Amino acid sequence: MGMFSSKKYITLDIRKHIETSDKSEDKEYKPYIPNGMWVKCPECGMTLYKEDLEKGNLVCIHCHSHLRMGVAERIKLIIDEGTFEEIDRNIESDNPLNFTDYDIKKYQNKTGLKSAVVTGKGNINKHPIMVAIMEFGFKGGSMSVAEGEKITRAIEKATAEKLPIIIFTASGGARMEEGIFSLMQMAKTSAALARHSQAGLLYITVLTDPTTGGITASFAMLGDIILAEPGTLVGFAGKRVIEQTIKQQLPNGFQTSEFLLEHGFIDKIVPRGELKTTIGKILEMHKID
Amino acid sequence: MNKVWSKVELARHADRPAALDYINIIFTDFIELHGDRLFADDKAFVCGIAKFNDQPVTIIAQQKGRNTKEKIERNFAMPHPEGYRKALRFMKQAEKFKRPIICFVDTPGAFCGIGAEERGQGEAIARNLLEMSQLKVPVISIIIGEGGSGGALAVAVADEVWMLENSIYSILSPEGFATILWKNSARAKEAAEIMKMTAEDLKGFGIIDKIIREKKGGAHRDVNYTANHMKDEIAASLKRLKAKSMEKLLDDRYDKFRKMGPYKLGDV
């Protein structure tokens, strides 16, 4: 037994969203890392000092697994300080099917967000861009009409202002409670991307853990350049559904970003620490005079 | 008897007419064309060219199969990525030769399997959504049985989307929906009610444009009845769509999907 044997660790479970602190009144989104000094890596089980984890962009210093990152940290990681201007912050889900147990308040309180995506304009290494960042902690990042609308507006604004758009995906797919309306967001966002593309503008997708279902079957797979973080789950169908359909076990590493790279569906896997630099270079090479 | 569930049962009825039954009645000189030119010929899709009242059209159809052997051969109309790429190849060909496109939608959903993931099921569906939104020819999609999720939508980004009276269109099967919500697929009937998957509901929501009538008891009671109604409507619709300028056609298609679904504006 080591010196921490009597300590209570907070387990950072990457399969679950990390609880966040209380709702703050300011407009900054809340951080993802729990309170307390020590956390345990969900992949290798090693103990991590919270401050190190924060400094290291939520990447385990022992096994290099990329823990899930919230919108606030993502903005801090990617966007030049002080340049982010959010748009459409007030768009939130209605309840088009009059679903009885459909309550997003709990997720709004938990994350400080109105919906599962934050959109806005900002700079990356001085290059102006439109950006949409999905928040897995908000009901699994699921896409309701509100998320579809925000992403579509961001794309349309990028087209109108001749800007590149970058979408960071993190979602389990459609919002079941909005049924067919949720499905239609796939068509709506893809059609907006078609117009953006027709205008000769750049779309970069960054796939982060997890990206599945209707997100994979729409804007996640439509980037001119598709980047992904290491070890990211990316797939169309859920693993359990596939196992039940084909009645066999799935191979190791199935539906990881490495699996997609091998099969030719993503351009590059970029470790989190190099993400901003890589995107910056890509933007530099797509500058419009 | 649960009214919605009876429609689900009719939509999946063993004797329900499949796409080829309608194609044979509505069109003449149908020539089936095969393959995605990349990997395979997915038999869940029947594609080809035909004449509609002497006018060439392209047909894209999900085909369920009428007997056990054909059902297996067609994978119960659950396409692989190569199926969606085959459909897209013929849609782009239609665009080149300025032929209208008629899609028959009938699938429980895109296939879920190892090969489907390896070959990019998500990418294939996504690509179709994007490309269909820009096709420079009139596109009509008709849901004739099951319209299962992204697997159906991938051939239903059209100028007009119609449903047969007893067909269904949804984000997920009611069984899958019940499993996700209540961890109990046996509550599918309940799910079907809540999901709003009937032609009537979806017409009310503005998700579809037209309901095609079926003979009392279901389309299998009289396939000609439904086919003839469909034929009249296709003729009227093509006339309407061809009268539009290209720009108007594409703008209208864009706006149609752009407006789908309500959201709220909360406090900032």
Ligand SMILES: [Zn+2]
């Ligand atoms: Zn670790």
